[in-house]
Amino acid sequence: MSIDKDTAARVAKLARIRVEPDQLDALAGEFNTILGFIEQLNEVDVDGVEPMVSVTPQRLKRREDVVTDGNQPDKVLANAPDAREGFFAVPKVVE
């Protein structure tokens, strides 16, 4: 399978990473190198094999569904690029 410029642009969009149009050809080329390497997986007979979910056989732990943390908005916001009046601030989302 070969990735063209349009597919590269679509993937960049899905990943929310701006890629300048003049860089899309190079990006598509790199994708093709990596995907070409991955294609080897098609040689493996995987009939009847379940996809691995967890590498250790343990069942995930559960805990009581209760609040264990909170009441520290200052700490939550301490590293925000833009925080105002106790909220994260972002460009206008809704017209």
Place this chain on the structure above:
Amino acid sequence: MADLNTLTIAEARDRLRAGDVTARALTEACLTAIDGADALNSVVHKTPEKALELADAADARLKSGDAPALCGIPLGIKDLFCTRHVDSQAGSRILQGFRPEYESTVTRQLWDSGAVMLGKLNMDEFAMGSSNETSTYGNAVNPWKVDDRKLTPGGSSGGSSAAVAADLCLAATGTDTGGSIRQPAAFTGTVGLKPTYGRVSRWGIVAFASSLDQAGPMTKSVRDAAILLQAMAGHDPLDSTSADIPVPDFEAALTGDIKGKTIGLPREYRMEGMSDEIDRLWAEGRKMLEDAGANIVDVSLPHTKYALPAYYVIAPAEASSNLARYDGVRFGHRAKLDQGDGITEMYEKTRAEGFGDEVKRRVMVGTYVLSAGFYDAYYNRARKVRALIKRDFDEVFAQGVDAILTPATPTSAFGLGEMADSDPVAMYLNDVFTVTVNLAGLPGIAVPTGLDSKGLPLGLQLIGRPFEEGDLLNTAAELEARAGFVAKPERWW
């Protein structure tokens, strides 16, 4: 008398207890070594004030007799670990200025044990790389040098391996997703242990590929790896994948006796084009374990060839999901916006500016293999192959094999910049011997066993049964003792 910064953890621990050295003196020796090693670019955030404060507290504890094993031991911490109120950038521009309000479980346990933090160590951006060249801080440099070239200390934990090899600290923490502890250890003549998946809590460590990531010790000796792992390991309610099983005494497992143990040599690790030097190193390791009384058997891990391609689906897929959080809203970098830019432009510009090329590449590859129409063909197929790779190991261990001996890396350390014109896959091949271990969730350790013809260190890898790090360390200690690797880099920096 040797400088204090050159001590091992075990030596320093004994001398601290005997009272002939203080934590403050040890710490000052390391801080001096760090200040004289800027050319290595290994320590990227120095924390001397915190170090001296912790050292004095450790000295008080030692005096009162309440002193755990690591009390007063100066350590370097990989930049991937969140450390409270200390820069924690994961080697990325997108986390510039990020000072967490919390402490990772591993580092909290270390400080609770009385260890001293010297600073944060260089690494490939988000742990994605094998040469430390993807770091936003610029690459760390290997203290080993045999000609005019500057060599890579390996990656992603390249700052850690350089710092340990150059005696800037007594030991360091690392993390390993595909080989990021073991490959840098092999490139610098140091010891690096990746524990069993679940042995060490991942909480507070910046996530790359959550089903593969595991933190571990990078040290000057196998005994030190046992001591440091002891303090890092254990169940953590904050990490649902951390194993709720007892942590044995790893140092007590170092009995020096491996008679009757069965060591497997996997025939599939004899790669095409493997250098004679690596082949010879491997044969020497086999002989050393044989001389120690182990039984050597040939084993087969038939799906080895598919480990790297499976890894390069699974790791980018998980990375694309984990790195979605870097959006310019809650922490780190946000791009300057133009008039009329909305939230989508903010995300796209922030991530384009904040991520380096290799991280962008992996996030996008991960996005692609998870996208509609390709999920089954790539992601599910890779997870099936991963199950087969784990089954290979299960079958070998079921035959009574205690540990598996392999080379750690295909070559010794290469020159910085030498891979710049290669395609990304050429760099990925560095992890060919280590990546299977992450996919199968097993413990693996790199032990320095020799020098190549150029005079650069080479290491062998031992792979153990799940949650049997004690037994693995014991075998590694025997290999270490018989190899007698004592070479140190000559100081040029």
